[in-house]
Amino acid sequence: MSGPKKRVYIKTFGCQMNVADSEQMAQVLAEGFVPTDRPEEADLYLINTCAIRRKAEEKVRSLLGSLQVLKQSRPQLLLGVGGCVAQQEGERLLAAAPHLDLVFGTQGISRLPELVRRAGRGRRLVDIELAPGFPPQPRRHWAPGAIKTLVTIMQGCDNFCSFCVVPYVRGREHSRPPGEIIGEVADFLAAGGKEVTLLGQNVNSYGRGLSEPLTFTELLRRIDALPGLARLRFATSHPRDLSGELMAAFGELPSLCENLHLPVQSGSDRILQAMNRGYTREEYLRKVAKLRRVCPGLSLSTDIIVGFPGETEEDFQETLDLVRQAGFDQAFSFKYSPRPQTRAALLPERVSGEVQAERLGRLQNLLNELTFEAHQRLVGRVREVLVEGTSKRSQEELCGRLRTNQVVNFSGPRELVGQLVQVRLTEAHPHSLRGTQVEDSSITWPLAADPQAPQRRLSC
Ligand code: 5AD
Ligand code: SF4
Numbered sequence: 001m002s003g004p005k006k007r008v009y010i011k012t013f014g015c016q017m018n019v020a021d022s023e024q025m026a027q028v029l030a031e032g033f034v035p036t037d038r039p040e041e042a043d044l045y046l047i048n049t050c051a052i053r054r055k056a057e058e059k060v061r062s063l064l065g066s067l068q069v070l071k072q073s074r075p076q077l078l079l080g081v082g083g084c085v086a087q088q089e090g091e092r093l094l095a096a097a098p099h100l101d102l103v104f105g106t107q108g109i110s111r112l113p114e115l116v117r118r119a120g121r122g123r124r125l126v127d128i129e130l131a132p133g134f135p136p137q138p139r140r141h142w143a144p145g146a147i148k149t150l151v152t153i154m155q156g157c158d159n160f161c162s163f164c165v166v167p168y169v170r171g172r173e174h175s176r177p178p179g180e181i182i183g184e185v186a187d188f189l190a191a192g193g194k195e196v197t198l199l200g201q202n203v204n205s206y207g208r209g210l211s212e213p214l215t216f217t218e219l220l221r222r223i224d225a226l227p228g229l230a231r232l233r234f235a236t237s238h239p240r241d242l243s244g245e246l247m248a249a250f251g252e253l254p255s256l257c258e259n260l261h262l263p264v265q266s267g268s269d270r271i272l273q274a275m276n277r278g279y280t281r282e283e284y285l286r287k288v289a290k291l292r293r294v295c296p297g298l299s300l301s302t303d304i305i306v307g308f309p310g311e312t313e314e315d316f317q318e319t320l321d322l323v324r325q326a327g328f329d330q331a332f333s334f335k336y337s338p339r340p341q342t343r344a345a346l347l348p349e350r351v352s353g354e355v356q357a358e359r360l361g362r363l364q365n366l367l368n369e370l371t372f373e374a375h376q377r378l379v380g381r382v383r384e385v386l387v388e389g390t391s392k393r394s395q396e397e398l399c400g401r402l403r404t405n406q407v408v409n410f411s412g413p414r415e416l417v418g419q420l421v422q423v424r425l426t427e428a429h430p431h432s433l434r435g436t437q438v439e440d441s442s443i444t445w446p447l448a449a450d451p452q453a454p455q456r457r458l459s460c
Contacts, residue, residue, distance in 0.1 A: 008033040009042035013060060014050025016235060017199055018083060020150040021109060022048045025082065028112050028138055040070065044078045044116060049085035051165050053337035060085050064097050071099040078119050080104060082112075084169040088340065090128045103128065106155075106170045110135050130171040137176070140184060142191045147388055147418050148231075149188050153181050153219070154200030159238060161265075162276045162347075163305060165339040166201055175206050178214050178222065185223050194418065195231035195386060196223065203234050204241035217245045224253040230420060231386060231403060235261045240278040242287055250295040257403040258295050262288075263303035267322030268315035271308050274347070281322050288326050299374065299404035301330040306363055307356030308336045309347035316359050323366055329374040329404070331367045335360055368430060375406060375428035382438055383408075385423045387416045407432040 008029055012022040025046060026035045036042055047063060050056040064081065071077055080102035081093055087105035094100055101119040104112060105128035119125055134155060142149065156171040157164075185196050198219075200206060206216035216234075224232055232255040237246075239262055249256060262284075266272050269280050291298055304319060323331070335356040338345040385408050391397035398412045400421075409432060410423050416437075423435035 005032060005034045006043035007036040007041055008044040008046065009036050009039045010046045010048060011039070011063065012048045013056055014048075014052065014084070016150055016197070017152070017201070018048050018050060020152050020199055021083065021106070022046075023140075023150070024109050024137070024152075025112060027140060028109060029116065030141075032113065032116075042077065044080065045070070046080045046082060049081060049083040051084035051088050051169055051339070053334060054339075055337065057085050064093075064100065068097075068099050078102065078116065080116070080119070082106075082108065084165070087128050087130075087169040088165070090126050094124055094126060101125070105130065107131055107135060110138070132172070132174070134174040134176045137180065137184075140187065142188060142193060144192075145418060146188070146191060146193050147386065148195035148197070149193055150197050150199050151181060151184055151188075152176065152200070153198045154203060154206055157201035158205075159202060159278075160276060160343075162274060162344040163308065163336060163339065163342055165342055168341045170201065173202065173205065173208065175200075175208065175210050177210065178212065178219055181219065182222055182226070185229070186226055189226055189228040192418070194229075194420070195233070196229065198223075198232070198234040200234075201236060202238040202241060204237050204243065204246060215243070215245065217243065217249050220246075220249055220253060220256060224255045229255045232256050233259060233405075237262050238278075239264065239284050239287060244290075247287070247291050247294055250291065250298065257405070258297045259299045259301075259403065259405045260291065261301045261303075264322065264326070265303060265305050266308065266311070266315070267319035268311070269318075271311055271315050274310060275305075275308060275344070281318065285322065285325055297404065299329040299406070300326065301405070302326070302328050302332075304331055304333045304363060305336050306333065306359040307351035309344055309351065310349040311336075311351055311359075316363075320363065320366060323363070323370070328367065328370055329406075330371055333360060333363050333367060372428065372430050375430075375433050378402075378406065378425045378433060379428050380425065382422050382424045383435075384420050385410070385435070387412070387419050387421060389417055390414050408435050409433075410435045410437055412437050 010022045010025055012018050039045060049060045071079060078101045082104045083106060086103045093103050101124055102115055103126040104115055107130055108127045111127060115125055115127055154175050156173045157167045158173040160167050203216055206219060207214045264284055265275055265277060267281050383402050385400040387398050387400040389399055391399055395414050396411055398416055399409050401407055408423055422438040424438055425433050425435040427434040
């Protein structure tokens with residue numbers, strides 16, 4: 001592309017994987033487009049969609065409908081829909097929205113510049129090809145001062161949980177070659193970054209099908225060894241594939257944060273089986289107990305679905321009971337939503353919307369109590385905070401996260417943004433904590449060169 005750069009606005013729905021994909025869209029388009037956060041001035045408007053629940057899909061359709069007005073006032077505007085809904089609907093989206101120029105699927109991002117060029121010549125296009133293998137990724141660049149980043153290590157999923165649309169819209173599971181992942185993390189650290197989150201639908205099965213066989217734990221070890229890395233996280237883990245080797249890593253790798261997202265989905269064996277999850281509640285709880293032995297300060301988060309077809313009050317009570325036993329610090333809970341192509345969508349015993357809402361309410365009350373109790377247990381302790389930014393209200397008000405992922409607000413100079421500081425936690429709130437900085441606590445950088453570093457792992 002030649003001439004002055006045009007402007008691209010990207011609206012992202014859904015999970016961290018979509019956030020990473022949107023960033024990649026901006027990067028592949030960088031030769032011809034600069035990102036804007038003002039949709040009304042965009043030359044290219046992309047919607048990155050999520051199909052995980054019907055509500056997410058409805059939001060996309062409603063936004064798409066409302067963009068007809070913008071398109072009328074700016075006829076040169078190119079409008080594209082990408083991601084999971086695009087993959088699922090393909091041509092149907094173009095047919096339903098005459099103002100839409102481009103539909104591209106979950107593996108079409110690398111072809112985006114060419115698709116946009118062709119759409120700019122007046123062609124309405126659909127590209128939802130799912131190719132085998134992990135597509136080559138362009139080299140990434142980070143804005144100056146970037147603190148944390150998401151690194152995609154796998155795509156797709158082979159698990160076919162009976163409720164889940166992901167294997168249909170993101171295709172089969174493929175691991176990214178380790179050299180590419182490590183190179184990307186090293187580039188980020190060289191740019192001054194501190195925290196990396198590795199992303200995949202089921203990171204525990206990383207390495208299957210690679211020409212150089214490598215387990216996920218070995219990948220973590222190699223990344224942990226890179227100089228300058230302060231914090232390493234990953235999402236998402238399937239409980240069935242959480243190996244003893246990976247659990248042990250929580251007690252071994254200095255950068256690996258004491259924080260694990262381990263979606264349980266239900267506490268009833270009957271429902272877990274109908275969901276095709278491949279573990280029982282006892283197996284799940286045994287793994288949690290083992291993790292807590294290896295890493296006593298671990299904060300555990302989860303996903304739970306209520307009102308799966310056939311779920312009785314008794315099944316639901318088992319979920320509440322498991323939630324209490326596992327002692328989750330945080331949880332995301334959802335009403336079951338039937339998705340196209342999935343096996344559960346064919347099951348007869350649907351739970352009514354009212355019962356789903358009532359169960360979700362009870363579950364969320366319990367989860368909120370547990371989160372607040374976890375925050376209260378931290379009051380009085382000194383913990384390391386990675387300062388991520390200033391508050392919208394005041395430049396002297398800083399906001400960061402603990403290694404265990406809770407949000408902490410405290411007063412301090414904005415120069416601390418991007419730094420690791422020690423903070424005494426003084427107040428617990430439902431969604432965050434407050435604290436005060438402990439004087440002289442700034443940590444010398446890089447962490448790996450600091451002989452005190454392992455002792456700083458306050459929670460494990
Ligand atoms: N209905 C409700 N929740 C779902 N999830 C996935 N599919 C569905 C569905 N059909 C939830 C699961 C998953 C999270 C990302 O979304 O809890 O872990
Ligand atoms: Fe969906 Fe199950 Fe794969 Fe997670 S593991 S993406 S819930 S099919």
